[in-house]
Amino acid sequence: MKYIKKFNYTSILGWSASRYDRFSNCKRQYFYDYYPKFDKDTPLEKIRFLKSLTSRDLETGNIVHDIIRDMFKRYQKSTKPLNKDRFFKYSYYITENYCSSKAFFEHHYNSEIILVPQIYAKVKNILENFINSSRFTWIEKNAFSKSSEWIIEPEGFGETRINDLKAFCKVDFLFPVADKIYIMDWKTGKPNQKKHSKQLTGYALWANYHFGKKIGDILPIIVYLYPQYDEKSVEINDCSLTEFAKTVATETQDMYGYLTDIEKNIPKDKKEFPLNDNKFLCKYCSYKEICPGCRR
Incomplete structure (x- = not known):
């Protein structure tokens, strides 16, 4: 496969599935996330401290992602079978290290x-679900011969272009088998096939843009790792790609609407980002300490 294309820095905002999710869920939270220096x-x-707050569930996902990343990077250096004792000792070390170095929402707000x-009990359960799955065995059998071509959480933010619009679509794990490219994205939370399919469609377009691979030869798979292993293939065709590109354009314009300068990505005043009336979201918002909407 070819090298990932590079882009010169520009200030203009770039679409991503996670960015628009934040924007659509709560405009004020979106302001704090992306424009804190304008407050x-x-x-x-x-x-910045409040933004950095993690949670038990969020950190579990972070730990699992990073351990799987490290495991596959190890396979790029050696195809020796996985030593499970060493693997789980390493997993506990990572869990302990992450938990001691992060500020948790539950502790900050509830003194828990x-x-x-x-946390490690769930991490271990999730990792066991993966390494005991038939998919993991399939990867060992079919993908190792081209491990030098694997892309595992590439550096940067996964910048790409979708109909000339700046976008970010960072893959978890991309690898070739025969004449196909597989994209796998690990999920440790609740299944949401509609939301996650949208995300994986972006990853497929990222691979198409950077490597010139035909869309029909790119196979995105959502991998649900908890409470048991399950996966869903994302079907992509010309019609769905056209609709996806339209969605990206519409959502980008929605976010542009809250800017005073699109090219420089300068937001309107904070008061133009409305407070949320959803008390459930406010209950778990990292910014509830400073947000008047959460204190109403």
Whole structure:
């Protein structure tokens, strides 16, 4: 496969599935996430700290992603069978390290004690689901011969272009088998096939843009790792790609509507980003300490 294309830096915002999810869920939370330096009321350091808050579920996902990443990078150096004892010792070390170095939402707001063994129990369960799956065995059998061509959480943010619009679509794991390219995306939370299919369609277009591979030869797969292993293939055709490109254009324009300068990505005043009336979202919002909407 060819090298990933590089882009010169531009200030203009780029679409991503996660960015638009945040935008559509809560405009004020979106402001804090993406435009903290424009807040005139709260010190930048405070906003950045609140943004950095993780949670038990979120950190479990981060840990699993990074361990699977490291495992496959190890396979790029050696195809020796996985030593499960060493693998799970390493997994516990990573869990312990991450939990000790992060600030947790549950502790910050509720003074809850974060217990590493509790988080690791779920991490271990998820990893066992994966390495005991028939898909993992299939990867060992069919993909190892081209491990040098694997793309595993590439550096940067997965920048690409969708109908000339800037977009970010960062893949978890991309690898060739025969004349096909497989894209797998690990999910440790609740299944949401509609949302995740949208994300994987973006990844397929990323692969098409950077490597020139025909869309029909790109096979995106959503991998649900908990509570048991399950996967869903994302069907892509010319019609769905056309609709996806239209969606990206529409959603990009929606986000542009909250800017005073599109090219420089400068937002309107914070008050133009409305507060959310959804108390469920406010309950779990990292910014509820500073957001008047969460305190109503």
